[in-house]
Amino acid sequence: MAPQSRPLLPAVLLTRPEAQGARFAVALREALGPVRLVTSPLMVPEFLSPPIALRPEALIFTSETGVEGFRRLAAPGLAGVGRAWCVGNRTARAARAAGLDAQSAEGDAEALIAAIVAAGERGPLLHLRGAESRGEVAPRLAAQGLVVVEAVVYDQRPQPLLPEALALLAGGAPVLAPLFSPRTARLLGLELARAGVAPQLWVAAMSPAVAEAAGALFPARLRVAARPDAEALLDAVKALLDAEADA
Structure with a gap:
């Protein structure tokens, strides 16, 4: 029997301010390997x-x-x-x-x-x-x-989502969004409402407060970081992806 192929993992949408987002993108690539990253800061x-x-x-x-x-x-x-x-x-x-x-x-x-x-x-x-x-x-x-x-x-x-991010969110496939603050979650919700899209979001939340704000996004999957830091949020991202790979 031929081995089963690995499930196609969702793209990751990074909405952090540019400097912090770039650093988290490096950490994601080091941890996950070839995963599609789309960067669109919601704040400057x-x-x-x-x-x-x-x-x-x-x-x-x-x-x-x-x-x-x-x-x-x-x-x-x-x-x-x-x-x-x-x-x-x-x-x-x-x-x-x-x-x-x-x-x-x-x-x-x-x-x-x-x-x-x-x-x-x-x-x-x-x-x-x-x-x-x-x-x-x-x-x-x-x-x-x-x-x-x-x-x-x-x-x-606040600044709007970039066209590439909007196209990703409107594409129908799951999108994984690491969210670092309640305000980012709220801004993402405003952008989705403005664009009229309802994506299948997988949310990795920095804290319970972020998870609460992300509830308005109706995420298909949600994982809260064990600690309010970037390393723990990266672990939450990996946990979401590992759960999909094992499904």
Whole structure:
């Protein structure tokens, strides 16, 4: 009997901002081999220059893009700041590359808040974040008696799906979409509604919150990452594909 052929795996749609999406694409190709990748970022960062009214003892970052916003700031009050608290390892690596002594909470906003409190920080601390930020890091730290100020150093501007992505989604075949944030899931839903297409989506979600937002996409298959980081999301992608290959 001739061996059964391997099922045709779905194409992968990457909707992350360009820099992070390119890096995840490399990881996907290394892990999966020859799989079709279509890249169509749904957001592009616009960097801002807010006034910084204090000289903090340390910085707080909840994204790599926040670190890039710090690099672009020309605020005299930040010139001598040497320490940073970061939500995860990749953000911490970016902060170290920017010349900071960075500590990683190796998790999410909950872990970050717990690490800062456990370290006995009193402040002032400065959270450099995006216009849309989850976790309420600064208010929750302030509620525990720390002096914390926020500054919005970037905004993620929505942009439409590219024609290649729309053609893929309208093609009738399953499409695997790794989703990194609830906002990305919502933007994808808006784009699908605008285009009038209802694709067969397989969603790998970064967290339960992302999975909840992705529910409006009515995914045919859904897998939630074990941890809120890119490595765990890649594992979720592989799990979806392995399940199909074994079917």
